[in-house]
């Protein structure tokens with residue numbers, strides 16, 4: 001099939017080409033560095049398959065252009081599909097596929113990396129030691145052993161994360177409308193969200209972005225947290241209200257903040273902007289706090305995860321070519337059934 005890949009980086013090309021070769025190099029893949037939007041959609045003219053990334057907005061307008069140009073499959077290179085108008089895709093006869101799971105370990109382990117770096121102030125120690133400053137002033141950390149970790153969302157990633165933190169000897173609190181037997185088996189206790197917020201020393205977010213979870217961590221939620229809490233978000237940026245987070249940092253309620261995602265990351269992440277001024281004042285404000293550690297949506301970025309994403313993407317395309325249905329289809333109906341079954345809001 002003819003495939004147009006948007007928001008391409010060298011590593012996307014490397015792993016997708018590898019998987020395509022293993023599959024017999026049956027697909028003709030064109031790579032574009034550009035994001036998918038109304039001005040770039042024409043690049044995909046004649047491609048049955050379009051392969052966007054997390055920050056490409058696949059809305060009705062874009063889908064209409066793609067449908068007119070002959071696109072029949074949107075093959076997402078990730079698990080989240082909050083950036084796709086599924087109803088519009090269905091109306092236009094475009095199937096949508098995703099990579100439901102690649103490596104929950106990659107994201108869970110990055111979450112732990114943020115926690116340890118913030119707790120033990122590794123980012124500050126690294127800079128100090130390189131400048132010949134071996135003072136420990138301001139580097140005091142805390143033992144994770146015995147601390148209470150509040151996990152919001154205990155699906156694939158949240159469960160792996162819970163297992164790692166149980167290994168540190170932490171107490172686990174969890175909030176998820178669907179309880180995980182694995183988490184309970186680790187001694188995790190499901191509690192109402194407010195109890196998790198007020199009892200946890202470290203709070204980590206592993207739920208998807210839905211209308212219900214948008215700004216789940218807002219001013220009121222922060223007011224319920226323990227003074228000195230550590231908050232880590234490796235899920236989706238808009239699960240937290242960034243303005244409220246800045247206020248929480250200024251008041252001292254949030255003593256450590258680790259972010260791998262940001263509400264407005266589409267204008268920043270995945271690009272080298274080192275010779276430009278940051279135009280996003282809120283993001284720039286976050287960077288001024290010494291107790292804030294931000295990575296640019298890199299939690300998924302391990303070779304194991306990249307290989308799995310590429311293999312599943314190629315498998316989705318192959319299945320679509322063979323049967324008209326991708327391996328891992330996402331439809332508006334199926335999504336609605338899933339959230340209703342789980343007692344969530346669509």
Ligand code: NAD
Pocket residue numbers: 079080100101104107152153154155156157158175176177178206207208209210212213234235236260261297298299300301342344
């Ligand atoms: P998953 O579907 O296995 O688990 C998500 C869990 O969140 C489910 O158990 C679900 O019941 C729960 N949930 C849904 N609504 C909730 C709510 N209102 N409150 C609490 N829990 C709720 O998904 P996963 O594979 O574990 O991924 C979780 C999220 O991680 C993804 O949706 C994505 O946003 C994010 N992610 C980030 C990266 C990264 O690189 N930073 C990579 C992959 C995934």
